[in-house]
Amino acid sequence: MKGKAVQLTVKVTPQQQNDLQKLAASQHISLAQLLRNFIDKGMAVDGYAEGIDFIRHHIREEIANQLNPRMERLIKLQVKSGIVSAAAYFLNAEMLAEFIPVSRQRELQDALLESKKKGVVYFRLTDQELEEFAANENRIINKFINGGE
Numbered sequence: 001m002k003g004k005a006v007q008l009t010v011k012v013t014p015q016q017q018n019d020l021q022k023l024a025a026s027q028h029i030s031l032a033q034l035l036r037n038f039i040d041k042g043m044a045v046d047g048y049a050e051g052i053d054f055i056r057h058h059i060r061e062e063i064a065n066q067l068n069p070r071m072e073r074l075i076k077l078q079v080k081s082g083i084v085s086a087a088a089y090f091l092n093a094e095m096l097a098e099f100i101p102v103s104r105q106r107e108l109q110d111a112l113l114e115s116k117k118k119g120v121v122y123f124r125l126t127d128q129e130l131e132e133f134a135a136n137e138n139r140i141i142n143k144f145i146n147g148g149e
Contacts, residue, residue, distance in 0.1 A: 010035075089115075 012020070024034040093112055100108050125133055132139075 020034060021031060024031045027034065029037075093108075096108055097105065122133070
């Protein structure tokens with residue numbers, strides 16, 4: 001113990017007193033030393049609790065520093081994929097429009113509209129619905145497009 005000791009008085013229940021005395025005896029230390037140890041540990045925990053927000057902030061910051069470049073790369077790849085996909089869709093539509101007779105152009109427009117709807121539905125599917133989709137694509141898509149039929 002450093003410096004001059006100061007006496008504190010603390011009231012405990014008889015059961016707490018009994019438990020503290022047993023614990024002190026099992027550790028071969030005095031009751032006073034056990035209580036000082038508890039106080040030191042409690043103060044250390046409180047000090048830690050106050051600093052936890054500081055630590056969390058720095059951990060989050062470090063994780064963000066590591067993940068952000070990778071996330072940005074994934075986002076850029078996804079955007080590029082979307083552009084290529086849209087380009088393919090419109091190229092297919094243009095090519096089909098060139099080769100389909102004018103008398104059947106309305107059918108082509110309807111088919112393109114349905115394919116857009118199916119694309120939107122596909123991205124809304126849950127993981128379970130995706131498994132069902134793989135097994136029975138038309139039934140799942142029609143359920144969403146036709147309102148559950």
